[in-house]
Structures are given as C-alpha cells and as structure tokens.
Amino acid sequence: MEKKKYGKQRDDHIVVLIGMIAAVLILMAFLKGKTYYSLSNLRSMIFQFPEFGILAFGMMVCMIAGGIDLSLVGIMNLAGVVAAIMIKNGSPIFLGVLVAVLIGAACGAFNGFLIGFLNIPAMLVTLCGLEVYAGLSLAITGGPAVNALPDSFKSIANGSMGPIPYVLFIFIIVALLVAFVMKYTTFGHEIYFLGSNKVAAKYSGINTLKVTVLTHMFSGILGGISGIVITSHLNSAKSSNGETYTLMSLLIVVLGGVNPDGGRGRVLGVTLAIILLQLISNAFTIMRAPDTMKTFVNGVLLIAALILDVALEKRNRKRM
Amino acid sequence: MKKGKRNSMLTSTQMILLYVIIVFCIIVGLRQPAFFSVATVINIARAAIFSACFALCEMIVIISGGIDVSFPAIGCVAMYVPMYLIDKGMGSQSAWFCFGVAILIGLGFGLFNSILIAVLDIPPLIATLATSSIASGGAVTIFGSHDYTSLPEGLQKIYNTNLITYVDPNTGFSYVLNILVLVPIIASIIVAFLLKRTMLGRGLYAIGGAKHAARVAGLNVRGLQFFAYIFSGAFTGLTAMIYTTLMKSARISALMGDEMIIIAACVIGGVRITGGHGTVSGTLLGVLLITLVQNSLNMLGIPTSWQRFVVGIIILLGTILTSWQTKRSLKAEKA
Numbered sequence: 005m006e007k008k009k010y011g012k013q014r015d016d017h018i019v020v021l022i023g024m025i026a027a028v029l030i031l032m033a034f035l036k037g038k039t040y041y042s043l044s045n046l047r048s049m050i051f052q053f054p055e056f057g058i059l060a061f062g063m064m065v066c067m068i069a070g071g072i073d074l075s076l077v078g079i080m081n082l083a084g085v086v087a088a089i090m091i092k093n094g095s096p097i098f099l100g101v102l103v104a105v106l107i108g109a110a111c112g113a114f115n116g117f118l119i120g121f122l123n124i125p126a127m128l129v130t131l132c133g134l135e136v137y138a139g140l141s142l143a144i145t146g147g148p149a150v151n152a153l154p155d156s157f158k159s160i161a162n163g164s165m166g167p168i169p170y171v172l173f174i175f176i177i178v179a180l181l182v183a184f185v186m187k188y189t190t191f192g193h194e195i196y197f198l199g200s201n202k203v204a205a206k207y208s209g210i211n212t213l214k215v216t217v218l219t220h221m222f223s224g225i226l227g228g229i230s231g232i233v234i235t236s237h238l239n240s241a242k243s244s245n246g247e248t249y250t251l252m253s254l255l256i257v258v259l260g261g262v263n264p265d266g267g268r269g270r271v272l273g274v275t276l277a278i279i280l281l282q283l284i285s286n287a288f289t290i291m292r293a294p295d296t297m298k299t300f301v302n303g304v305l306l307i308a309a310l311i312l313d314v315a316l317e318k319r320n321r322k323r324m
Numbered sequence: 325m326k327k328g329k330r331n332s333m334l335t336s337t338q339m340i341l342l343y344v345i346i347v348f349c350i351i352v353g354l355r356q357p358a359f360f361s362v363a364t365v366i367n368i369a370r371a372a373i374f375s376a377c378f379a380l381c382e383m384i385v386i387i388s389g390g391i392d393v394s395f396p397a398i399g400c401v402a403m404y405v406p407m408y409l410i411d412k413g414m415g416s417q418s419a420w421f422c423f424g425v426a427i428l429i430g431l432g433f434g435l436f437n438s439i440l441i442a443v444l445d446i447p448p449l450i451a452t453l454a455t456s457s458i459a460s461g462g463a464v465t466i467f468g469s470h471d472y473t474s475l476p477e478g479l480q481k482i483y484n485t486n487l488i489t490y491v492d493p494n495t496g497f498s499y500v501l502n503i504l505v506l507v508p509i510i511a512s513i514i515v516a517f518l519l520k521r522t523m524l525g526r527g528l529y530a531i532g533g534a535k536h537a538a539r540v541a542g543l544n545v546r547g548l549q550f551f552a553y554i555f556s557g558a559f560t561g562l563t564a565m566i567y568t569t570l571m572k573s574a575r576i577s578a579l580m581g582d583e584m585i586i587i588a589a590c591v592i593g594g595v596r597i598t599g600g601h602g603t604v605s606g607t608l609l610g611v612l613l614i615t616l617v618q619n620s621l622n623m624l625g626i627p628t629s630w631q632r633f634v635v636g637i638i639i640l641l642g643t644i645l646t647s648w649q650t651k652r653s654l655k656a657e658k659a
Contacts, residue, residue, distance in 0.1 A: 122647050123647065124643060124647045125598060127597070128591060128597050128643055131587065131588075132588065132636060132640040133640075135632065135639060135640075136633060136636035138632060138636075139630075139635070139637075140633050142632050142633065143629050143632075143633045145629070147628075147629050243632075251453055251456075254450065254453060258450060264447045264449075264450055265447070296464035297461060298461070299457045299460060299461030300457065300462045302457055303453075303455065303457035304454075306450065306453070306454040307446070307451070307458075310444070310450065314446075
C-alpha cells in the first residue's frame with residue numbers, strides 16, 4: 005500500500021514536467037517556430053546543457069542524502085583550472101582529465117569528512133568550501149583566465165560525431181551511471197536511507213560517516229567532470245566561470261522532484277528538469293530577452309515548483 | 325562548582341574569539357608596527373558598519389531557525405531604486421525619502437520571504453535564493469543598471485557629518501568616522517534587549533530550537549517567523565542606504581556575494597546555524613574578526629589573488645572551531 009502511493013506521487017511530478025516541456029515547445033512553435041525548430045538550434049542547445057546538467061546530478065545526490073552541495077561551482081573551476089594548466093604545459097589530455105576528477109573527489113571527500121565527522125551542517129561546510137576552492141583557483145591563476153588550450157582538448161565539448169556533439173554522449177553516460185548507482189547499488193540505497201532518516205540509518209548499522217564522505221566524493225567527481233566540459237567548451241579556465249550554476253542546479257534539482265529535506269528524487273525527473281530549463285533559456289536567447297530576465301524567471305520557477313510540490317503532496321495525503 | 329563556571333566563562337565562544345582577535349592583532353602589529361594606531365581603529369570601524377548591520381539581520385533569522393541569503397539582492401534593490409527615482413525626477417532630495425523608500429522595499433521583500441517560508445513552508449535556503457534571483461533579476465530588467473555616484477542633498481549632508489575627525493600628526497592624513505556608525509551601535513543594543521528581555525526575543529530562540537515544542541507551548545510560530553524576516557528585510561533596506569551614503573555610490577550589484585561572509589561572521593560568533601543559539605556580542609566579535617582579517621591581509625603582505633583563499637580558510641577554521649565548541653557544550657549539557 006505504502007509503496008503504491010510512493011510510485012503514484014512520482015509519476016505526478018514527471019507528468020507535470022513533461023507537460024511544462026510540451027507547453028514551452030508549443031508556445032515557441034507559435035512565437036518563433038522557424039528558428040526554434042532548426043537543427044542548428046538543437047545542436048547549440050545540446051552543446052550548452054551538459055556542463056550544468058552534470059553539476060545538477062551532483063547536487064541531486066547530495067540533496068537526496070539530506071545535504072546540499074553549494075561548493076560544486078568552486079570544485080568545477082578548481083578542477084578546470086588545474087587541468088587547463090597541466091594540458092597547456094604539455095601533459096596528455098587523459099592525464100588532465102584524470103587529475104580533474106581526482107581533485108573533484110578530494111574536494112568532495114574533504115566536504116564530506118567535515119560534514120560527517122564534525123557534524124557541521126552541509127550547507128555551511130560547502131559554503132565555506134566554495135570560498136576555499138574558488139579562492140584556491142584564483143590563487144593558482146593569479147587572476148587572468150588560462151586561455152588558448154590545444155585544439156584536441158577544445159574538441160571534447162565543441163566537437164561532434166556526425167551531427168551529434170560528443171558532450172551529449174558524456175552527459176548520457178553520466179546520467180546512466182548516476183541512475184545505476186542510485187537504483188541498483190547498496191550505496192545508492194544507503195544514500196536514500198540516510199536522507200530520509202539519519203538517526204534510523206545510523207541505528208540500523210549504516211556507517212553514516214562513510215556514506216556521507218562517499219556521497220560528497222561522488223558529487224565532487226561530477227563537479228570535476230563538469231569542470232573539464234566547461235573548460236573545454238569555453239576554451240578557457242578561471243575561478244569565476246559559471247557562477248550562476250549554483251542557483252541553476254538547485255533550481256533543476258528541486259524542479260526535478262527531489263525533496264529538499266532529503267530521501268526522495270529520481271534521475272529521470274532531474275534529467276527532464278535539465279531539458280526544460282535549457283528549452284526555456286534557449287527560448288529567452290531567441291526572443292532576445294536580457295539575461296537578467298532569465299534570472300528573474302528562474303527564481304519564479306523555483307518557487308512555483310516548490311508550491312506545486314506542496315500542493316501535490318497535500319492532494320496525495322487526502323487521497324490516502 | 326564555582327571553578328567550573330569560571331572555566332566555562334574563560335572558554336566561551338566570545339572569549340575564544342577575543343583571544344583569536346588579540347593574537348591576530350599582535351601578529352599583524354609585529355609585521356607592520358603602523359597597525360597599532362588610531363587610524364587603523366577608525367578604518368576598521370568604518371569598514372565594519374554595514375557588515376555589523378547585515379550580521380544582526382542574519383543573526384535574528386538564523387536564531388529563528390532559518391537562513392537568509394537574499395539580503396544582498398534586497399539591499400541592492402533598496403539602494404538602487406531611490407537613486408533611480410531621484411535621477412528620473414520622481415523623488416525628493418531629502419534623506420527621509422531615500423531611507424523611507426529603501427526601508428519600504430526591504431520590508432516588502434521581507435514580507436515576501438516570510439510568506440514563502442512561514443505560510444508555504446518552503447525551506448528557507450531555497451526560498452531566499454529564489455527571492456534573491458527574483459529581486460536582482462527583476463530590478464535590472466525593470467530599472468536597468470547604472471552607477472549612481474552623486475548623492476542627493478539630504479544624504480550629502482549626512483555624509484558630511486562626522487563624529488570623530490582625527491588628523492595623523494606624522495602624515496597629515498585625516499581620518500573621519502561618520503555619524504552613521506551610531507546606527508549599528510544603537511541597533512545592537514536594541515536587538516540585544518529584544519532577544520534577551522522580551523517575549524518576542526525569547527520566542528525567536530524557542531522556535532529556532534524546537535519548532536514543534538514551541539507551537540505546543542502556545543507560541544505563535546508563524547507570527548514570529550514573519551517578524552524575523554520582515555525585521556531583517558527592513559533593516560537590510562536601511563543598511564543599504566547607509567552603504568550608499570558612505571560609499572557615495574549605488575550599484576545594482578554592489579552587495580552581491582556578501583551573504584557568505586556575513587553568514588560566516590555569525591557562525592564564527594557562535595550563532596548555531598541550526599537555530600536557537602546566538603548572541604549579539606558574539607556576532608559583533610565575529611564581524612570584527614572577519615573585518616580585521618579582510619582589512620589587514622595587505623598589511624601582512626598576502627598577494628591579492630591569494631586573499632580569497634586565505635579568508636576562506638580562516639572562515640572554515642572558525643566554523644570548525646565553533647562547531648567543536650557546540651559539540652562540547654552539548655556534551656556538557658548532557659552530563
């Protein structure tokens with residue numbers, strides 16, 4: 005009985021998301037059909053969303069575990085800066101990518117350790133973490149961006165196989181990986197459990213410190229991957245790239261049906277939310293609306309998503 | 325028994341902070357003897373004026389069990405709109421008008437925050453993040469972004485009123501402390517009185533410590549949350565106008581990104597991020613420490629590009645220290 009209600013609720017959310025996507029698509033068909041529905045526009049959209057989409061998965065994992073990761077953008081830039089400097093100085097691209105991922109893992113593990121071991125709220129630790137990681141990347145670069153990276157590195161996020169950009173494959177692989185971990189591994193189940201009831205999780209024998217550290221490490225690794233993608237995409241690395249992505253990934257995650265208190269959320273919902281936001285943001289670009297209006301609309305959407313969640317939950321409770 | 329009490333007083337968060345501040349001052353002083361001067365005191369006081377005001381707002385919200393990351397955006401709108409109106413010839417030049425509009429704007433956004441949080445039950449962090457992007461995105465879209473660098477008459481008069489004027493006998497530079505430094509001082513006294521001696525203040529601690537228990541005990545949880553966010557919003561508006569007066573500038577993104585440092589100041593000052601704990605004196609010491617660090621990194625010879633990292637590390641250490649302190653005091657309560 006309990007399980008059935010659980011499934012029902014999630015379907016509701018995904019239906020709403022699909023409805024919103026359809027609404028945007030139909031609206032744009034009327035307003036700017038020709039430009040919006042062109043192959044080049046589709047391709048430009050695909051080039052854009054993986055970098056913040058991957059970040060959003062990191063945020064999702066942490067939020068399901070009952071925490072939050074506000075340091076993702078800092079990790080992303082730190083990983084990007086270090087990898088860019090290494091690659092520029094002649095190290096193989098593979099090594100640069102590996103180092104970026106390792107940096108992500110290390111930063112995440114550091115966050116997780118402080119959260120789990122010292123019991124400091126995740127929000128506080130990651131807020132400090134953001135300052136530390138961003139500060140470190142600023143210190144490494146000394147201010148100016150690291151530019152002019154080799155073409156082979158640039159092609160990671162700018163190249164494509166036929167009409168399909170490479171980054172789409174990267175994004176799909178990451179999404180499948182996250183979905184697999186969350187759904188089919190013990191670790192994933194422990195994350196959900198930790199997020200829904202920390203005390204119960206502890207007393208039922210879950211090593212909460214280990215799960216917290218691993219969760220944030222996972223999120224950090226995703227931050228590192230995203231650092232590679234954004235650095236390659238912009239062909240430059242600096243400490244302040246993608247500063248709006250923190251809000252963006254929070255918005256995506258909440259819009260995607262992840263419970264801000266932890267314990268609930270699905271990769272499918274988050275993926276749909278990523279697509280929805282990219283569609284909206286692209287619509288704004290095509291309509292030549294200012295960027296600040298996008299910020300405004302994102303804020304409104306965030307609130308709307310939460311109000312919707314509260315309303316859906318109330319209705320479900322009534323149905324019981 | 326008595327000894328235990330004295331011990332705990334000597335190792336309270338405030339005292340530890342005070343030791344840290346003293347040690348830090350000595351280190352800076354050893355490197356730069358010029359640090360110990362009246363000029364430094366005036367500079368630090370001037371730099372701490374708005375940080376202290378913002379920290380008081382944030383402290384009240386955190387004590388009530390929430391968090392507010394929207395105050396930089398609210399402040400920016402509150403300082404920008406009055407200047408915009410005056411520039412377009414729609415407002416008067418008096419200080420009353422500027423401060424009035426700024427406070428009203430702050431009040432409005434505070435009300436918005438409190439509806440989201442108290443009525444709709446949206447988690448405070450996410451609600452205020454949304455408010456922040458609505459405020460800054462909306463304001464730029466409607467009003468555009470312009471730098472106002474001249475003050476209307478009323479504010480100029482305040483700008484010219486100084487409490488202390490100190491002329492350095494060696495260099496001949498004069499250092500001035502504006503009359504507005506009284507605002508955080510008076511506000512601190514009011515807030516301290518409010519939190520310690522009134523039902524309202526005790527209620528804020530109660531809902532921050534245990535919301536459900538507070539409700540069962542008959543407190544108006546919603547009303548108290550409304551008070552916390554609206555007070556914080558209005559005071560943010562006031563502080564933003566102080567910023568404009570002292571800096572002689574109003575920009576739509578002037579304060580953006582300040583939330584981090586202010587929250588950190590509160591936390592270092594012993595305000596528990598989970599709510600229910602915190603004192604005005606601790607918060608002010610936290611602000612003092614952070615302002616000191618920010619303003620003396622140059623004196624210590626740390627290059628600009630490293631400063632963000634150093635500040636971040638110091639904040640992180642402060643956070644770790646206070647959480648360790650909390651852990652210990654929780655243990656002591658249990659024992």
